[in-house]
Amino acid sequence: MSRSPEPEVTIGFYTVDQSEFTGWTGGLLVLSASGRPLEFQCTLPVRPSRAHEILYGPTLRDYLIGDAIGALLVKRCRNLPSLLCCNQPEALQLESYCDSPVALVSEAAEKDEGPITDEMMPGYEWCELAGSTLRVAIERVDSVREIVTRLPNLPDLLEPFDRIREAINEAQKQIARVRAA
Amino acid sequence: MNHDLTVDIDPSMSLCGDSLVPRDSVPIVISEIELRSIPIKLQAIEVKAIGYQFPRSGGGIRIFRGGAGEDAVKPYSQPEALKPFDADAARQAATKARERIRNGKLTRIKPPADVVKLEDRLFYLLQPPLELLVGSEQLQFPFEPFPYQLDGIAFLFPRYAAVLADEMGLGKTMQAISTIRLLLCSGEVRNVLLICPKPLVSNWLREFSVWAPEIPVAAIEGNSPTRQWQWTSPDIAVKIANYELLMRDRDSVLDADQHFDLVVLDEAQRIKNQKNATSLIVREISRTRSWALTGTPVENSPDDLVGIFEFLSPGYLKTDMPLASIAKATRDHMLRRTKDMVMNDMPPKLYRDADLDLTPEQRATYEKAESEGVVQLENLDEQLTIHHVFELVLRLKQICNFDPASGSSAKLERLVADMEEVAASGHKAIVFSQWVNSIDQMRPSLERFGPLEYHGRVPHKQRDGILQQFKQDPTKHLILMSYGAGSVGLNLQFCRYVFLFDRWWNPAIEDQAINRAHRIGVAGSVTVTRMLMANTIEQRIAAVLNQKREMFDELFSDSASPRSVGMSREEIFGLFDIRSPKGRVAG
Numbered sequence: 001m002s003r004s005p006e007p008e009v010t011i012g013f014y015t016v017d018q019s020e021f022t023g024w025t026g027g028l029l030v031l032s033a034s035g036r037p038l039e040f041q042c043t044l045p046v047r048p049s050r051a052h053e054i055l056y057g058p059t060l061r062d063y064l065i066g067d068a069i070g071a072l073l074v075k076r077c078r079n080l081p082s083l084l085c086c087n088q089p090e091a092l093q094l095e096s097y098c099d100s101p102v103a104l105v106s107e108a109a110e111k112d113e114g115p116i117t118d119e120m121m122p123g124y125e126w127c128e129l130a131g132s133t134l135r136v137a138i139e140r141v142d143s144v145r146e147i148v149t150r151l152p153n154l155p156d157l158l159e160p161f162d163r164i165r166e167a168i169n170e171a172q173k174q175i176a177r178v179r180a181a
Numbered sequence: 182m183n184h185d186l187t188v189d190i191d192p193s194m195s196l197c198g199d200s201l202v203p204r205d206s207v208p209i210v211i212s213e214i215e216l217r218s219i220p221i222k223l224q225a226i227e228v229k230a231i232g233y234q235f236p237r238s239g240g241g242i243r244i245f246r247g248g249a250g251e252d253a254v255k256p257y258s259q260p261e262a263l264k265p266f267d268a269d270a271a272r273q274a275a276t277k278a279r280e281r282i283r284n285g286k287l288t289r290i291k292p293p294a295d296v297v298k299l300e301d302r303l304f305y306l307l308q309p310p311l312e313l314l315v316g317s318e319q320l321q322f323p324f325e326p327f328p329y330q331l332d333g334i335a336f337l338f339p340r341y342a343a344v345l346a347d348e349m350g351l352g353k354t355m356q357a358i359s360t361i362r363l364l365l366c367s368g369e370v371r372n373v374l375l376i377c378p379k380p381l382v383s384n385w386l387r388e389f390s391v392w393a394p395e396i397p398v399a400a401i402e403g404n405s406p407t408r409q410w411q412w413t414s415p416d417i418a419v420k421i422a423n424y425e426l427l428m429r430d431r432d433s434v435l436d437a438d439q440h441f442d443l444v445v446l447d448e449a450q451r452i453k454n455q456k457n458a459t460s461l462i463v464r465e466i467s468r469t470r471s472w473a474l475t476g477t478p479v480e481n482s483p484d485d486l487v488g489i490f491e492f493l494s495p496g497y498l499k500t501d502m503p504l505a506s507i508a509k510a511t512r513d514h515m516l517r518r519t520k521d522m523v524m525n526d527m528p529p530k531l532y533r534d535a536d537l538d539l540t541p542e543q544r545a546t547y548e549k550a551e552s553e554g555v556v557q558l559e560n561l562d563e564q565l566t567i568h569h570v571f572e573l574v575l576r577l578k579q580i581c582n583f584d585p586a587s588g589s590s591a592k593l594e595r596l597v598a599d600m601e602e603v604a605a606s607g608h609k610a611i612v613f614s615q616w617v618n619s620i621d622q623m624r625p626s627l628e629r630f631g632p633l634e635y636h637g638r639v640p641h642k643q644r645d646g647i648l649q650q651f652k653q654d655p656t657k658h659l660i661l662m663s664y665g666a667g668s669v670g671l672n673l674q675f676c677r678y679v680f681l682f683d684r685w686w687n688p689a690i691e692d693q694a695i696n697r698a699h700r701i702g703v704a705g706s707v708t709v710t711r712m713l714m715a716n717t718i719e720q721r722i723a724a725v726l727n728q729k730r731e732m733f734d735e736l737f738s739d740s741a742s743p744r745s746v747g748m749s750r751e752e753i754f755g756l757f758d759i760r761s762p763k764g765r766v767a768g
Contacts, residue, residue: 026228026230029307032237035309035314036235036308036309036367037235037304037307037308038234038235038237039232039233039234039235040232040233040303040307041231041232041233042230042232043228043229043230043231044228044229044230044231046226046227046228051221051223052223052226055221055223063226064226068226068228069228072228072230073232076230076232077232078232078234079234130275130279131276131279152272152275153274154275155274155275155276155278155279155282155313156275156278156279156282156283158283159282159287159309159310159313162287163307163309166289166306166307167303167306170299170302170303170306171299171303174299174302
């Protein structure tokens, strides 16, 4: 018996790279269910002024990752993913800018944040995908679990963040070459 | 005694009680604090973005079996090529892939230097690492590829002009097939033409069935109408043609409506001569991508490489370019690895130079032939050409194999003695000779080892059967091969011994011959016995071969100061200690 066609499931990965020299650069990669790239959006490096640093204080990181950079990339994205994964807790805020559920990949976040525990994330449930733990807002967890069942081929949720960083590096090298010319 | 103290007080100069009480008020005016504001206007943080959408794997062959719609399209009309989707199997395969990438290095497809547009560069950079694809449910492989083979696939995938020049036996065929498979699956190419020497067509078909069983592939063969249909059939994703066929089917392959997304030349050294008919035809084939596969990109001089690049990218290399410039220009287009570089755990190749003395009969014949030959050469004086010298060389080499009058042969005596040991230990050997006549002469003495023959006089249709028999029949310990027929494309890694009964002019051809046995899958060390007659032309040729080997190493190293290469006319004439009448040999 043939399977009835199902709508295509895609998965997005979002991260922001911070460098003392270049600033904050965000990247959003949308992959097919088999892990192939469908779309890539990235920002040019963002450099907050001293005034921003003073006045935003400790909320600057939240603002850049969860609002300024993330919101723009989501807005520009033509192939909004069925599920958006991030490796920075601040990015969970993006759920207010898009219809897709946003999930924190615990193992990817733990590199910078240390162990992610239930106590640290009230209001979030967890589910598993490709050997990783996803932290998802309670009200979205059912829909994420349904999406997860349709991504059996996806082998890994950590590696795509490396792809984004490689792509950001390449874009920055290209910009530097253009400017030098 | 009493003294009175009398003090006069000046009231105007003194404070008294009344003075402390102010008689009237003194107002102090305090001005109001003036409030001023300095506005700090915090501008919004400006964020600019760039973005690209990439083509979905749209029209190519679909071998991915994911549940998503993208991967559910079936390719062509080969339902048997697709297994029913099995989510559990997919999860298991994904788990294996995850373990692989978390435990080892990742092989990423890197954009070539000549891909300039950021969008194109990102397209390659953002592809999944090969470790995620290989062996997963998406892309089944019969064996786990070696890491260097994944590097080879990552090299070929993004390139429109590429030479895969790995040493024989490292799996160029597998790397090419796997990359073609990936390109077909991703929709990057749809129509591939692979051109190889005729004896290797069946080998390619076999390898496709192993490494890419779902890809529709066919050899262009049969009568003219059949071939005409095959050339134009859109159902054959990969067409395999042999070089000789191109001449006959020139009109079909060069038809104005015929275009290939990728043309692959196997044993691409066949087109090193830019002017031969084959080179001219392959250069005219309408195509988007061009790859060359060869274990010997340079057989005689760097000009060989120029010929190959005329197919890949016409005009990119020039014949008069310095060696260092050629090496630099080709670096991004060519990938060459040797077994020493990548196969640390491969059994060694043990060379044994058998320096033998001619039998008395051979010595007498040899010395007479050489002295008379040299006299003849000298008598030719200004008429002397290099062909005269070659004729003498060949005659002397044949005497080194067998005395023409008596049939006496020191090499054969040694070969028979060695084969006793090889056969007794249950092993198998390959014997290479330049001449089929020499093979005929050695066969009677080798009968007890069950010799098989594989050379130009053996019909093509029988050759596969002979190889199968050699592999499977335990009484067949020996196969006698000519360099021409047996040096390329054959997998004989079950042989542990190789005998070079005579030496070829070109070390690359010798390497190809040896690597029939010393290749991936070899069970143990391979012993290579190079027969060499002492104090003869063979010893002098061996010295020249060593020089050529040095030139080859130089071209494929990063050496900045190449030495002079090529064989001068003086060196060739010097084999007989006679003077060249015309100076240096061109090229």
